[in-house]
Amino acid sequence: MADSNANPIAVRPRPAALEDGVLPARRECVDQAAFARLVADHQARVAGLAHRLLGWQGDVEDIVQDVFLAAFKHLDSFRGEASVATWLMRITVNQCRTRRRRHALRLRTARHAHATGACENASPDRDRMSAESSERVREAVRALPRRYREVIVLRYLQEMPIAEVAAVVGRSRSAVEVRLSRARDRLRKRIGPLLEESFRGS
């Protein structure tokens, strides 16, 4: 993956490289090609995170567009305390929270309807794990409270270090570790039989 902390955007009329993680002060200065490069560098990661936070269902394209739209509009407020990648991850988490708050009821009723749909694009890993089992695991993650689901996705599926997870969710490292521990406990209670099955299988 391209270095997410590299200088993403050049500023007109000063084309000199910026410091790592620093974006131009005003979005009027954003070069078109540079913004396109920012989107190209980060869209896969943003889409992957949105896909997982929405429970592997839902309108990922809308969320990704909203994330980059928010980034474009709020360039003025980016202070460079974190890397651009972390900043975009934080925007993605916030957008997914807003989306889920607005569509909480619709998600509950649509969950069963989309349960089979989620398996249609499955990868060849299906033969290692039955479609039903993998859907049960995903259902267990969807059922987690938001604060636990986010840290599980960021840490274990996005494979971010704990410090970065803490920066994205806006909590301390110890708080994130506590949430991860509680989330793992809840998942073990819910999918315990599947864990035993996978242990025996390996």
Place this chain on the structure above:
Amino acid sequence: MDRDPLIDLLRAADRAAGPPPRMPNDLAARVRRAALVRERPRVGIGLVAASLVFAAGLIWVIQTARPITAAKQGATLAEARVEPFDAASLRSEIARLRAQAEAQLAVIDGLQANQKRRAQLAALRRPLTGTLRSYPRPVRDELENTAFVIVNHADRLRDELGLNDAAQRSYRRAIQLFPDSRWAEVARQRLSDFEPMPGETL
């Protein structure tokens, strides 16, 4: 990274779900167009709001000008009615005015009684918001239990029913009624989960 069967199961389920949908190639251009489109209505809304305020001000000026002329007309008519003298109609007019004044006094009495009841209620509520430590142990335990019931109810609203607004109201109720209790602190932490961290830019 961690070697935990649970983490392996999560990752396998994530892979089995397949990748997120492909993003359009012109995503950056779409974002820029969307940013321009969303800015246009703001200008329109501002103009409409300014027009409405101007129209409301104009109507108010016109309305306040009318009573002056109406009062002048009334004064002229009153002067005409005094002549010739009619004792009976004057008596009936006095009786009507007296009844009107008594009705208004009754309303004022009602308002004052209401205000007095509210003050009494506030005085009765004050001991409840005193420090928990000042109560005997059995009373403190009961109050803690009650606070726990409210917070537990709020947790269920949030986790099982997804009714975050109702959950937040219950947490605030627990804090308002039992501010010194252990469960009020828990309620404050739960409320902070709903709110962005201070300094968070998005």
